[in-house]
Amino acid sequence: MLDLNRVTIPARCVGVAQACVDASVTYANERTTFGQAIGTYQMIKADLAEMITRTEAGRLLVYKVATLADGGEVCTLEGSIAKLYSWEMVSWVASRAQFIHGAHGFHREFPVARLVAEAQFLRIAEGTSNIHRLIIADDALGYKRANRAR
Numbered sequence: 001m002l003d004l005n006r007v008t009i010p011a012r013c014v015g016v017a018q019a020c021v022d023a024s025v026t027y028a029n030e031r032t033t034f035g036q037a038i039g040t041y042q043m044i045k046a047d048l049a050e051m052i053t054r055t056e057a058g059r060l061l062v063y064k065v066a067t068l069a070d071g072g073e074v075c076t077l078e079g080s081i082a083k084l085y086s087w088e089m090v091s092w093v094a095s096r097a098q099f100i101h102g103a104h105g106f107h108r109e110f111p112v113a114r115l116v117a118e119a120q121f122l123r124i125a126e127g128t129s130n131i132h133r134l135i136i137a138d139d140a141l142g143y144k145r146a147n148r149a150r
Contacts, residue, residue, distance in 0.1 A: 006079030007069050009126045010062045013086035016118050017055040020090075020097035023111050024048060027101055038100070047096045054093055058086040077139050077146035084132040087122055094119040 025048060028039030038044050061082040068075040094116045098105035105112045123129070139146040 010082040010086035013090040017090045017093040054089045074147045080132040080135040090119045
């Protein structure tokens, strides 16, 4: 059951990250300072590019573990990799989205405030990052194989 949940939690992380990207792109095009949209500033562009790249990397990990799970394979290791990366990714993406929104990123009328809270909840769902680091490292070191037969 944990293996299957370790498909859904990373997928939720990707969904929250994508919502942060979408909200930030919209905001960067609409919000102006000094007569121009903030999306024209290099650092906003850099943050958006990194947010998009990290979100896509998380999406690919989710696709990989979901494909394995759909095929009935044991995917404890891949699920741990996806959960670890996806949570750390969504945490970073949500933080940058809040930064792009500035003070508006803390107001309930903007979706980013809710998305940041959702990202924090996903931290503990189906195991903390430290647990997943142990699963991944133990497998790599040969101490305990993650993908044991059921």
